[in-house]
Amino acid sequence: MKELNDPDLLEHYLGAYEIESIFNEDLRPYLALYRYDHGELICSQGDPYDYLYVLVKGKLKIFTTSPEGKTLILSFKTPLDVVGDIEYVQNTEIINTVEAVSEVHMIAVHHRYLKKFASDHTPLLKFLLDVITQKFYVKSSSLSFNLLYPVEVRFASYLLSVCFDESDALYSGKLSTGALIDAANLIGTSYRHLNRVIQHLSQEGLVERHKGFIVVKDRNGLSKLANHKNIYE
Amino acid sequence: MKELNDPDLLEHYLGAYEIESIFNEDLRPYLALYRYDHGELICSQGDPYDYLYVLVKGKLKIFTTSPEGKTLILSFKTPLDVVGDIEYVQNTEIINTVEAVSEVHMIAVHHRYLKKFASDHTPLLKFLLDVITQKFYVKSSSLSFNLLYPVEVRFASYLLSVCFDESDALYSGKLSTGALIDAANLIGTSYRHLNRVIQHLSQEGLVERHKGFIVVKDRNGLSKLANHKNIYE
DNA sequence: TATTTTTTAGGACATATGTCCTTCCCAACA
DNA sequence: TGTTGGGAAGGACATATGTCCTAAAAAATA
Incomplete structure (x- = not known):
C-alpha cells in the first residue's frame, strides 16, 4: 500500500x-x-x-x-x-x-x-x-439464485457476466483457466465440481476448452440456461 | 386489510x-x-x-x-x-x-x-x-452460511432460532409439524430432504419426533452442530 | 360408521456435489 | 537432455439433495 x-x-x-x-x-x-x-x-x-x-x-x-x-x-x-x-x-x-x-x-x-x-x-x-x-x-x-439453482446454471450466469465485460481485457468470451478457482469459490462450489460442469457444458456445445482458457461458443444457449439472469454483475 | x-x-x-x-x-x-x-x-x-x-x-x-x-x-x-x-x-x-x-x-x-x-x-x-x-x-x-454448510447444519441453526424465542407461544423447544414446510422453504431445501435430516438428528438424539411436532432434546448438541451460529434470528 | 381427503413420513431412485487421489502436461531448472 | 515441480483435468467413491411415488395415519365428510 x-x-x-x-x-x-x-x-x-x-x-x-x-x-x-x-x-x-x-x-x-x-x-x-x-x-x-x-x-x-x-x-x-x-x-x-x-x-x-x-x-x-x-x-x-x-x-x-x-x-x-x-x-x-x-x-x-x-x-x-x-x-x-x-x-x-x-x-x-x-x-x-x-x-x-x-x-x-x-x-x-x-x-x-x-x-x-x-x-x-x-x-x-x-x-x-x-x-x-x-x-x-x-x-x-x-441468495435466492444460489439456493434455487444448481452450479451449472450459476456458472452459466457467471460466465456471461464476466466474459462479456467491455471494460475488461478478456471480454472476448474467454475465461482463463487460472480464474476457475476463483469462479468456483464465487459460486460456492468446489474446483472439482466446476470442472465437471464445464465438461458437461462442453459436451452440449456451449463452451469449449482450449489450452489456458475456456471460451463461450453459444452465448444464447448459456443465457437460456441461466434463465436470462445475470446475478454476478 | x-x-x-x-x-x-x-x-x-x-x-x-x-x-x-x-x-x-x-x-x-x-x-x-x-x-x-x-x-x-x-x-x-x-x-x-x-x-x-x-x-x-x-x-x-x-x-x-x-x-x-x-x-x-x-x-x-x-x-x-x-x-x-x-x-x-x-x-x-x-x-x-x-x-x-x-x-x-x-x-x-x-x-x-x-x-x-x-x-x-x-x-x-x-x-x-x-x-x-x-x-x-x-x-x-x-448467503455464506447457505453456501458453506449442508441442510443439517442450517436446520440446526434454524431450530435454535425459532424454538427458543421467548416472545412466541411455542418457545419451549418445539416445532409444529405444519411448520416444517415453511422451514424447508426457508433454508432452501425440499420437504422430503428435511424429513431425512430430522430422522438423522433424531437418531443422534438431538431432537425427537412426537405426534404433531418435533422437540429439541439436546440444545447444546444442536448449537455445536450449527457452529454456534444463529443466522435466522 | 364407512368413505374420502388431507397430512405426514418415508422408500426408491436419480442427480448434484464433495473429497481424495492420480495422471498428464508443460515449464523451470540442474 | 533429463529432472522436478506445479498446474490442470479428471477417475473413483462417498455424501447431499431432489423428484416421484407410496403407505400409514389423521381429519373431514357422507
Missing part, C-alpha cells in the same frame, strides 16, 4: 464520479488517496474498523473465510463502489476480507472524521443509502 | 418504538395504521411500489417465488422492522412478497409524501441506513 500525494488526481476522481458533494468542505483535508497492487489486502475480516474507502480505480475481490478454512468469494467490485460502509454505519469490525485484484486506487477517510464532520451530511447519507440498498439487492438476488 | 382509525394507538406505537423523530411534523398527517390478518398479503413481488411500512405488531413472512414456481422464504420479521425501504430508496417495484403470519399492525406512509416531506430528513435517513445495513448483514451471513 502506498499513499498517493496527488491532490489533482484526487480532485479528478471526485469530479469524474460526481462525488464532490458527498464529502463536505470540513472533510476534504482528511481525504487520502491510496494505491494497492495486485494481491494486496486492503483489510481482513475481524480487523478493527478504521476507514471508509471509495473505490475509484481497479478491481477488488471481497471474500470470507470460514472457520473450516473454506474461501467464499462474495463479490468482485469495480468503480464506483464503497468498502467499509456497513461497518461505518453499524460500527462493527471488518466483516469480509478485501483484496486488490489489479492496481487499485481508493479514496480513504478515517471514520473519526466522518463521524465528526459528516454524520448528518445529507448527501453522504443518501449516497450510502443508495450504495447499500444496491448491495442488498444484489445479495438478496444472489 | 383494514385501516385502524386510532390515533392513540398510532401514537402509542410511535412512542413505544421511539420512532417519533423519524417522521417529522409535515409527515404526521399522512401516517396510517393498517391491520392485516393471518394469511393476508401486504404486497406481492412485481407490484408497483406505493407505501413504506413499519411493522409494529405481529409477524411477517417474506418470500419469493421463482419462475419455476418454487417458494423460497427469505425471512420472518417481527417488530420493529421496515418493509418497502429498499424499494423506496431505489424507486423500484416490489421485490418480494410479504404475508401476515399472525395479526399484524403496520404504520404506512405513501412514498409520495415521504419524498415530498422527508427526502432530506436526517433522522429518517439514518433510521433507514441502520435498518438496511442490518438487513444486508443478515442477508450476507445467510
Whole structure:
C-alpha cells in the first residue's frame, strides 16, 4: 500500500464520479488517496474498523473465510463502489476480507472524521443509502439464485457476466483457466465440481476448452440456461 | 386489510418504538395504521411500489417465488422492522412478497409524501441506513452460511432460532409439524430432504419426533452442530 | 360408521456435489 | 537432455439433495 500525494488526481476522481458533494468542505483535508497492487489486502475480516474507502480505480475481490478454512468469494467490485460502509454505519469490525485484484486506487477517510464532520451530511447519507440498498439487492438476488439453482446454471450466469465485460481485457468470451478457482469459490462450489460442469457444458456445445482458457461458443444457449439472469454483475 | 382509525394507538406505537423523530411534523398527517390478518398479503413481488411500512405488531413472512414456481422464504420479521425501504430508496417495484403470519399492525406512509416531506430528513435517513445495513448483514451471513454448510447444519441453526424465542407461544423447544414446510422453504431445501435430516438428528438424539411436532432434546448438541451460529434470528 | 381427503413420513431412485487421489502436461531448472 | 515441480483435468467413491411415488395415519365428510 502506498499513499498517493496527488491532490489533482484526487480532485479528478471526485469530479469524474460526481462525488464532490458527498464529502463536505470540513472533510476534504482528511481525504487520502491510496494505491494497492495486485494481491494486496486492503483489510481482513475481524480487523478493527478504521476507514471508509471509495473505490475509484481497479478491481477488488471481497471474500470470507470460514472457520473450516473454506474461501467464499462474495463479490468482485469495480468503480464506483464503497468498502467499509456497513461497518461505518453499524460500527462493527471488518466483516469480509478485501483484496486488490489489479492496481487499485481508493479514496480513504478515517471514520473519526466522518463521524465528526459528516454524520448528518445529507448527501453522504443518501449516497450510502443508495450504495447499500444496491448491495442488498444484489445479495438478496444472489441468495435466492444460489439456493434455487444448481452450479451449472450459476456458472452459466457467471460466465456471461464476466466474459462479456467491455471494460475488461478478456471480454472476448474467454475465461482463463487460472480464474476457475476463483469462479468456483464465487459460486460456492468446489474446483472439482466446476470442472465437471464445464465438461458437461462442453459436451452440449456451449463452451469449449482450449489450452489456458475456456471460451463461450453459444452465448444464447448459456443465457437460456441461466434463465436470462445475470446475478454476478 | 383494514385501516385502524386510532390515533392513540398510532401514537402509542410511535412512542413505544421511539420512532417519533423519524417522521417529522409535515409527515404526521399522512401516517396510517393498517391491520392485516393471518394469511393476508401486504404486497406481492412485481407490484408497483406505493407505501413504506413499519411493522409494529405481529409477524411477517417474506418470500419469493421463482419462475419455476418454487417458494423460497427469505425471512420472518417481527417488530420493529421496515418493509418497502429498499424499494423506496431505489424507486423500484416490489421485490418480494410479504404475508401476515399472525395479526399484524403496520404504520404506512405513501412514498409520495415521504419524498415530498422527508427526502432530506436526517433522522429518517439514518433510521433507514441502520435498518438496511442490518438487513444486508443478515442477508450476507445467510448467503455464506447457505453456501458453506449442508441442510443439517442450517436446520440446526434454524431450530435454535425459532424454538427458543421467548416472545412466541411455542418457545419451549418445539416445532409444529405444519411448520416444517415453511422451514424447508426457508433454508432452501425440499420437504422430503428435511424429513431425512430430522430422522438423522433424531437418531443422534438431538431432537425427537412426537405426534404433531418435533422437540429439541439436546440444545447444546444442536448449537455445536450449527457452529454456534444463529443466522435466522 | 364407512368413505374420502388431507397430512405426514418415508422408500426408491436419480442427480448434484464433495473429497481424495492420480495422471498428464508443460515449464523451470540442474 | 533429463529432472522436478506445479498446474490442470479428471477417475473413483462417498455424501447431499431432489423428484416421484407410496403407505400409514389423521381429519373431514357422507
